[in-house]
Amino acid sequence: TKIDSLPLTPSEYQRYGRQMILPGFGGLPAQLILKRSRVLVVGAGGLGCPAVQYLALGGVGHITVVDHDVVERSNLARQCLHTEKRIGMSKAESIRVAVEALNPHVTLAPITQQFTASNALPLVSSHDLVLDCTDNPLTRYLINDAAVLCGKAVVSGAAQGLEGQLVVLHRELYDINGAGSSGRGPCYRCLFPVAPRPQDVTDCSEGGVLGTITGLVGTLQANETIKLLLEGLHRSADGNGEGSPSPPTPTMLLASPMSVASSTLFRSIKLRPRRTDCRVCGDETALTAKGLRRISSLEEEDYISFCGLATL
Amino acid sequence: TKIDSLPLTPSEYQRYGRQMILPGFGGLPAQLILKRSRVLVVGAGGLGCPAVQYLALGGVGHITVVDHDVVERSNLARQCLHTEKRIGMSKAESIRVAVEALNPHVTLAPITQQFTASNALPLVSSHDLVLDCTDNPLTRYLINDAAVLCGKAVVSGAAQGLEGQLVVLHRELYDINGAGSSGRGPCYRCLFPVAPRPQDVTDCSEGGVLGTITGLVGTLQANETIKLLLEGLHRSADGNGEGSPSPPTPTMLLASPMSVASSTLFRSIKLRPRRTDCRVCGDETALTAKGLRRISSLEEEDYISFCGLATL
Amino acid sequence: MASSSKQTLDIKLEFGGGTELLLAPPRNKKQRISLPARADPATLHKTLRQQPVVTMPADEGAANGVSSSSAKEAGPADMRFLVQWIRNHLIVEREELFVNTDGEGVRPGILVLINDADWELEGELDYELQDGDEVCFISTLHGG
Amino acid sequence: MASSSKQTLDIKLEFGGGTELLLAPPRNKKQRISLPARADPATLHKTLRQQPVVTMPADEGAANGVSSSSAKEAGPADMRFLVQWIRNHLIVEREELFVNTDGEGVRPGILVLINDADWELEGELDYELQDGDEVCFISTLHGG
Ligand SMILES: [Zn+2]
Ligand SMILES: [Zn+2]
Numbered sequence: 001t002k003i004d005s006l007p008l009t010p011s012e013y014q015r016y017g018r019q020m021i022l023p024g025f026g027g028l029p030a031q032l033i034l035k036r037s038r039v040l041v042v043g044a045g046g047l048g049c050p051a052v053q054y055l056a057l058g059g060v061g062h063i064t065v066v067d068h069d070v071v072e073r074s075n076l077a078r079q080c081l082h083t084e085k086r087i088g089m090s091k092a093e094s095i096r097v098a099v100e101a102l103n104p105h106v107t108l109a110p111i112t113q114q115f116t117a118s119n120a121l122p123l124v125s126s127h128d129l130v131l132d133c134t135d136n137p138l139t140r141y142l143i144n145d146a147a148v149l150c151g152k153a154v155v156s157g158a159a160q161g162l163e164g165q166l167v168v169l170h171r172e173l174y175d176i177n178g179a180g181s182s183g184r185g186p187c188y189r190c191l192f193p194v195a196p197r198p199q200d201v202t203d204c205s206e207g208g209v210l211g212t213i214t215g216l217v218g219t220l221q222a223n224e225t226i227k228l229l230l231e232g233l234h235r236s237a238d239g240n241g242e243g244s245p246s247p248p249t250p251t252m253l254l255a256s257p258m259s260v261a262s263s264t265l266f267r268s269i270k271l272r273p274r275r276t277d278c279r280v281c282g283d284e285t286a287l288t289a290k291g292l293r294r295i296s297s298l299e300e301e302d303y304i305s306f307c308g309l310a311t312l
Numbered sequence: 313t314k315i316d317s318l319p320l321t322p323s324e325y326q327r328y329g330r331q332m333i334l335p336g337f338g339g340l341p342a343q344l345i346l347k348r349s350r351v352l353v354v355g356a357g358g359l360g361c362p363a364v365q366y367l368a369l370g371g372v373g374h375i376t377v378v379d380h381d382v383v384e385r386s387n388l389a390r391q392c393l394h395t396e397k398r399i400g401m402s403k404a405e406s407i408r409v410a411v412e413a414l415n416p417h418v419t420l421a422p423i424t425q426q427f428t429a430s431n432a433l434p435l436v437s438s439h440d441l442v443l444d445c446t447d448n449p450l451t452r453y454l455i456n457d458a459a460v461l462c463g464k465a466v467v468s469g470a471a472q473g474l475e476g477q478l479v480v481l482h483r484e485l486y487d488i489n490g491a492g493s494s495g496r497g498p499c500y501r502c503l504f505p506v507a508p509r510p511q512d513v514t515d516c517s518e519g520g521v522l523g524t525i526t527g528l529v530g531t532l533q534a535n536e537t538i539k540l541l542l543e544g545l546h547r548s549a550d551g552n553g554e555g556s557p558s559p560p561t562p563t564m565l566l567a568s569p570m571s572v573a574s575s576t577l578f579r580s581i582k583l584r585p586r587r588t589d590c591r592v593c594g595d596e597t598a599l600t601a602k603g604l605r606r607i608s609s610l611e612e613e614d615y616i617s618f619c620g621l622a623t624l
Numbered sequence: 625m626a627s628s629s630k631q632t633l634d635i636k637l638e639f640g641g642g643t644e645l646l647l648a649p650p651r652n653k654k655q656r657i658s659l660p661a662r663a664d665p666a667t668l669h670k671t672l673r674q675q676p677v678v679t680m681p682a683d684e685g686a687a688n689g690v691s692s693s694s695a696k697e698a699g700p701a702d703m704r705f706l707v708q709w710i711r712n713h714l715i716v717e718r719e720e721l722f723v724n725t726d727g728e729g730v731r732p733g734i735l736v737l738i739n740d741a742d743w744e745l746e747g748e749l750d751y752e753l754q755d756g757d758e759v760c761f762i763s764t765l766h767g768g
Numbered sequence: 769m770a771s772s773s774k775q776t777l778d779i780k781l782e783f784g785g786g787t788e789l790l791l792a793p794p795r796n797k798k799q800r801i802s803l804p805a806r807a808d809p810a811t812l813h814k815t816l817r818q819q820p821v822v823t824m825p826a827d828e829g830a831a832n833g834v835s836s837s838s839a840k841e842a843g844p845a846d847m848r849f850l851v852q853w854i855r856n857h858l859i860v861e862r863e864e865l866f867v868n869t870d871g872e873g874v875r876p877g878i879l880v881l882i883n884d885a886d887w888e889l890e891g892e893l894d895y896e897l898q899d900g901d902e903v904c905f906i907s908t909l910h911g912g
Binding site: 072209210 | 323326327328329330331332333334335336337362365366369370371385386388389390392395396397413414415416473474519520521522523524525527528531532534535536538539560561563565569570572574575577578580
């Protein structure tokens with residue numbers, strides 16, 4: 001068919017040419033995978049802005065951004081897709097305006113509602129993966145649980161003060177022979193089965209944050225997303241050394257780029273594997289043995305009590 | 313005076329509040345240092361865009377951008393401050409338009425000329441430091457030599473393929489007692505006294521590059537710049553552990569964020585110290601002993617022959 | 625007081641993600657401590673807080689820690705012991721932001737790393753510390 | 769051929785910044801090689817190119833390398849020897865993109881790291897390799 005013979009427009013070929021020729025990227029097949037991908041970004045703030053910026057530039061075809069906040073001046077020292085003129089506009093809508101100017105070949109769908117137990121499943125299930133760019137533990141557990149229930153990975157970023165953290169949750173693992181999935185890595189609940197108490201949680205409005213830190217983590221979230229979207233292609237390629245990923249040990253990246261000690265600027269730490277008795281991604285037998293109830297409906301879960309917010 | 317009692321406008325206080333409250337940033341004094349800083353960015357492409365973006369968001373008061381290229385569609389998959397509509401506009405001017413929308417409190421001075429041996433010294437000497445965001449060895453040597461002659465540090469970034477490199481050149485070193493400068497770290501010529509042959513140099517239009525890589529390196533260049541601009545303030549503070557830098561061993565950061573092996577995502581490597589017989593930053597005695605002529609005038613240096621470009 | 629240096633373990637501690645704010649000034653993110661190799665329960669007694677130790681020289685740790693090598697219940701220094709040791713020697717205020725409500729573990733939301741690996745890979749509280757181990761306490765971040 | 773494993777050094781090699789493109793497919797950025805501990809000049813002879821070695825098992829390296837321990841000019845394996853070894857065993861084409869025009873060093877623009885430090889800190893070509901050393905060849909990037 002005509003569409004198959006020219007799967008990108010000439011304008012798209014011009015735009016993406018420099019990355020399509022890149023050894024290790026994957027050429028036209030990789031670009032087409034990105035174009036057909038649907039990515040959900042929860043949070044349009046310090047992390048969401050740079051993440052969406054580089055996803056859109058790279059040609060990820062459909063990006064849905066969920067955020068119910070509006071742009072405030074205090075956001076503007078780090079949230080790079082919002083502008084002075086768009087103060088007062090919904091953040092999701094402001095990002096849509098920015099992306100329209102950056103790359104007319106991608107669709108940015110703004111959702112100006114809060115991400116809740118009610119809309120989480122339909123939102124997550126209609127996308128290939130989720131970027132957690134939020135700023136509070138409750139939403140982080142909610143995104144995680146929805147993603148596990150839908151079988152999607154979460155590219156989770158966090159930034160506070162002068163430090164950042166990046167981890168891919170519930171990611172498919174592959175054995176070294178490339179014979180197929182050998183299960184999933186840990187989810188957020190595997191790593192943190194008990195939520196931190198509210199008094200232990202500082203957010204950016206209390207503790208402060210620097211724009212280059214959110215910029216760094218958000219950009220790395222976009223990078224990790226592109227890596228995950230192209231993973232299947234690279235795994236099947238006979239490859240040049242870049243092309244055949246070994247089974248990833250679950251790791252978290254810690255970034256302290258303002259540190260003066262070069263040894264601690266970036267550090268990868270080894271994480272525990274999936275918890276067989278995890279309430280959302282665990283095994284039936286292990287849960288039954290411990291008398292634990294598996295999470296099967298987000299709306300029946302009391303996230304407010306779980307996060308200790310009931311009495312606040 | 314009135315100006316001293318309210319050194320920032322209320323709008324600036326709102327904008328920068330989240331970073332001013334940040335422990336380790338330095339509060340109002342730090343923000344004022346950034347506001348009064350003048351930074352020169354050579355190159356308005358894949359590195360220059362994110363670097364300028366985060367410098368402007370953070371409140372670096374005066375940013376001069378030098379680039380004689382115009383925006384092309386093939387730039388748009390990574391050069392985040394340019395837009396589809398500004399194809400054909402000078403890149404420096406396009407960045408000015410973008411920054412005006414991002415932060416009206418900073419000045420972006422666009423220079424639409426090439427950075428040459430003729431304009432290098434006046435440009436560099438009128439700024440506090442230089443960001444090397446260029447894409448060719450000749451300009452990299454030229455920026456370096458100009459910076460050394462003017463006594464300025466260079467925050468040098470490079471990105472190609474799926475890899476990035478970051479190094480601060482000719483930086484002032486401080487001894488552990490904070491008693492003052494104990495000399496300078498290596499310059500670009502100390503590290504690479506002989507230029508690579510033209511056939512060994514690939515650029516992004518031949519070899520390709522991915523937007524998240526330039527985004528990462530450019531963001532880290534902005535971060536390193538802010539760290540350097542605030543270094544004096546942090547050194548004089550009695551500090552909280554972040555505040556008193558030990559003498560930095562010269563290091564280069566290597567980034568391979570698309571790698572599947574978490575151990576090689578980021579790596580800091582130790583560099584050699586300054587070369588006493590370096591033709592631009594070396595000591596008179598060592599140069600005389602080796603019969604080498606110190607570079608004292610950029611216009612008398614033959615950069616074209618040095619980079620092997622004379623016969624091309 | 626007659627302890628030799630063999631009775632102590634050289635441990636590198638690192639605090640991050642905000643946990644360093646709970647330490648005594650100057651709140652050094654990186655500290656090197658000498659921990660008694662045997663976890664004498666007396667060490668853990670709160671009265672030892674009289675002698676705040678920020679970055680301990682090697683022998684001071686031994687002096688503070690091993691009051692009697694014949695004390696009963698002394699066992700190899702494990703993570704349970706280290707957490708208590710930090711609580712008593714390094715944390716100056718709001719210790720509830722560091723330790724668990726059961727008083728034994730670490731509060732939810734703090735990642736504990738032994739030589740750059742999640743301590744759950746190493747046996748958690750029961751892990752017996754080795755000379756030269758690097759232990760990090762990193763608060764998970766939630767900001768965005 | 770009677771060499772024992774003690775006559776070889778286990779060296780980790782890494783290639784980056786594009787230098788990996790000069791290697792034989794599959795152009796592995798990371799390789800583990802067994803290098804003869806004594807730099808027998810015969811090893812360097814181009815005819816050994818007949819046996820291309822991509823990622824060498826430990827004993828194959830010894831077999832390839834130490835043809836005779838009594839060969840004259842044999843000395844401890846240094847970086848000069850390693851560069852030649854790589855040129856002969858790993859590089860399949862355009863070796864001028866790896867070695868210097870003098871045939872001894874590495875071309876301008878390649879950073880050589882010994883255990884994550886610039887080789888100029890370690891003695892450059894004269895550095896004597898130790899078992900377990902990690903040597904990286906990273907081409908400087910110029911793109912932006
Ligand atoms: Zn789980
Ligand atoms: Zn120099």
